[in-house]
Amino acid sequence: MEQIKGLKDIVLNAHSTHLTHYMFTLSEYDLPLYMDSIGYNPDQESIDRTKGYPNFHWLQTLEGEGEFQLNGRLYSLPPGSGSLLFPGVPHSYSAKGGKRWSTLYVTFGGSLAASLLGSLGIRHTEWLHWNEDAPITSQLLSMIEQVKQDDDRTGLNASALLYRFLTMVKIYGQKGGRSSVYQHLEKLDPLLHWLDVNYGDPEIGLTDMAAQLDISPRYLNSLFRQAFGITAYAYLIRLRIIKSKEMMSFGDNKRSIKEIAQLSGYRDPSHYISAFGKAEGMTPEQFRKLHGLTP
Structure with missing residues (x-):
């Protein structure tokens, strides 16, 4: 004020x-x-x-x-x-x-x-x-x-x-009586910080995320759609891809794709490569070459 x-x-x-x-x-x-x-x-x-x-x-x-x-x-x-x-x-x-x-x-x-x-x-x-x-x-x-x-x-x-x-x-x-994006983000803030730390755990599911806020999975998805326009699990997938790109760009470039996949929350490298391709339109190796990054 x-x-x-x-x-x-x-x-x-x-x-x-x-x-x-x-x-x-x-x-x-x-x-x-x-x-x-x-x-x-x-x-x-x-x-x-x-x-x-x-x-x-x-x-x-x-x-x-x-x-x-x-x-x-x-x-x-x-x-x-x-x-x-x-x-x-x-x-x-x-x-x-x-x-x-x-x-x-x-x-x-x-x-x-x-x-x-x-x-x-x-x-x-x-x-x-x-x-x-x-x-x-x-x-x-x-x-x-x-x-x-x-x-x-x-x-x-x-x-x-x-x-x-x-x-x-x-x-x-x-x-009307609906909350703003900012208010939805405030509600989600504890979970978003938790995901920033725990995104690499492949066991994380919708129920686990909802439990962090003590709300139902359905309501959690509603909050994510209002704040980001996507579901909670879709947000987690995007977060994992972003974190993997950070590992390739700013981390130890000697890490293999398999290691990066595991650190990003994927048990199977092929699943990671597929998810990366859908999100970025290229493979992780192509991403490395595009940015002059060599493993």
Whole structure:
């Protein structure tokens, strides 16, 4: 909270009664993901867009509370919440109860914008909220300050910051009553540390992993899907492959493939080679040659 307050002081002191708005001219740079505008509105006016906005539009409450009309439904936007509006979606919004409503916003587009959001699990207009200690607001405030300092008229630096912001929304944003990715990771943290130490044990199975958190295997898989998009055992296989690559890259390069397979949790080298091939598209020996590593 102190960090957010400090950033608010830096960004807003000179603009406490004025709109802070930055737009970018990309010139010849045709970025697949670009920031169109970013800013702070100390007294958000009512907006009615019957044809929607042409770009993606993130709007969040800094102070006060807003109300949205979308598809015949009314949504509230209190502090600690934001909306990600897709292009062309009709909507309107205004301050709740006619009181002062301060907002932060960023608009963006690009040929890969929709697919990027889809990969983050956002495929249509969403309403998200977050815990008080989440860094979403501080990140957006710092982006505004960075844009101001850079005088970045091309939008190149701003667009790089945008990618970071969208991934942060994915990590900390909550939809409805569901937990955020960060909250799922917090629940999984003891198990993830345990796997970092015990991944080389070939006896580890789904039941053993669930037992570390005293939960059911089904719930464990649910947590992994929410956090990583894969099952718990698929995570273990990926971890073993990563650890084996580290052994080949940074460890004793004189180790044989058989030894690396055993240290990575595989009893049978052929099973390891098959799993490595599915994950990397090459054999362990080809990986060594590609990186100039000789056994």
